[in-house]
Amino acid sequence: xxxxxxxGMKIGTPTPDTLxxxxxxxxxxxxNGKWGSAAxxxxxxxxxxxxxxxxxxxxxxxxxxxLAAIGKRLDHLGVxxxxxxxxxxxxxxxxxxxxEIEPTEPFDVPAPPARVGNRPGxxxxxxxxxxxxxxSSPRPPRRLxxxxxxxxxxxxxxxxxxxxxxxxxxxxxxxxxxxxxxxMDHHNLLISPGPVPYLNHYALEHDDIDSVARAATLYLRAxxxxxxxxxxxxxxxxxxxxxxxxxxxxxxxxxxxMDLIDDDQAWxxxxxxxxxxxxxxxxxxxxxxxxxxxxxxEDVIAGYQKEDETR
Ligand SMILES: [Fe+2]
Numbered sequence: 001x002x003x004x005x006x007x008g009m010k011i012g013t014p015t016p017d018t019l020x021x022x023x024x025x026x027x028x029x030x031x032n033g034k035w036g037s038a039a040x041x042x043x044x045x046x047x048x049x050x051x052x053x054x055x056x057x058x059x060x061x062x063x064x065x066x067l068a069a070i071g072k073r074l075d076h077l078g079v080x081x082x083x084x085x086x087x088x089x090x091x092x093x094x095x096x097x098x099x100e101i102e103p104t105e106p107f108d109v110p111a112p113p114a115r116v117g118n119r120p121g122x123x124x125x126x127x128x129x130x131x132x133x134x135x136s137s138p139r140p141p142r143r144l145x146x147x148x149x150x151x152x153x154x155x156x157x158x159x160x161x162x163x164x165x166x167x168x169x170x171x172x173x174x175x176x177x178x179x180x181x182x183x184m185d186h187h188n189l190l191i192s193p194g195p196v197p198y199l200n201h202y203a204l205e206h207d208d209i210d211s212v213a214r215a216a217t218l219y220l221r222a223x224x225x226x227x228x229x230x231x232x233x234x235x236x237x238x239x240x241x242x243x244x245x246x247x248x249x250x251x252x253x254x255x256x257x258m259d260l261i262d263d264d265q266a267w268x269x270x271x272x273x274x275x276x277x278x279x280x281x282x283x284x285x286x287x288x289x290x291x292x293x294x295x296x297x298e299d300v301i302a303g304y305q306k307e308d309e310t311r
Pocket of ligand 1: 148201203253
């Protein structure tokens with residue numbers, strides 16, 4: 001595997017301080033515009049921008065030979081890039097996101113303390129209260145797992161990330177949405193339709209359903225209008241999910257237990273997921289309309305168009 005890790009993203013917002021406060025509140029570690037978990041620091045970088053948007057995606061590959069191979073494929077696509085200092089950098093010509101790829105060591109966050117639970121016929125938790133009850137604060141998010149972007153240029157975006165950079169398609173929906181991975185996660189980048197390029201949501205991995213639900217519940221008690229969707233379990237990717245809105249207007253997802261693909265040859269991507277019935281195994285049946293029409297989408301469109309005039 002050439003690409004093996006989503007290193008991080010840079011997110012733009014008119015109010016960086018608000019996002020700093022938000023990430024501190026939900027238990028990420030860092031400060032001054034750089035946030036992550038204890039094991040995976042600096043995955044989210046905040047920068048001041050005229051409107052909320054995705055600024056950059058950073059991806060890890062195995063070695064410098066991968067960078068050369070990606071460069072050749074970009075040449076073939078006619079996409080310009082800079083390969084120097086051990087990194088390959090480019091601007092996505094359709095969406096104007098910066099992309100950085102660099103060799104990094106294989107990595108996973110360390111396994112959290114296991115929970116002991118009972119189920120039919122297998123009941124090891126005896127004489128002992130559920131451990132989640134004894135946790136004085138919710139377990140924190142462990143890492144940034146995926147980003148979901150909207151774009152008016154689905155095919156060009158798919159071609160850049162898949163044919164050019166080497167992301168692999170795990171599943172797709174009606175040729176309209178591509179679940180792609182640059183690691184063993186079922187998806188690290190979901191390319192979906194949008195009126196302009198924008199960041200639909202980003203997803204933070206939690207330990208399990210207890211951790212997702214407890215952290216989400218506590219956040220929603222303090223921010224009643226932040227609910228977007230969930231809890232539920234997705235069909236595509238298989239992950240438990242709970243979506244909320246961060247103070248900048250971007251949705252964030254707490255997720256756990258996503259499908260993992262460690263054998264590219266053995267995995268069979270499905271292209272026939274039905275548009276109308278592929279949102280969840282349990283939870284809300286349909287994907288809420290707000291996903292396609294975020295509350296501030298008119299501001300995002302106006303912001304993008306204004307910036308586009310200066311390009
Ligand atoms: Fe997601």
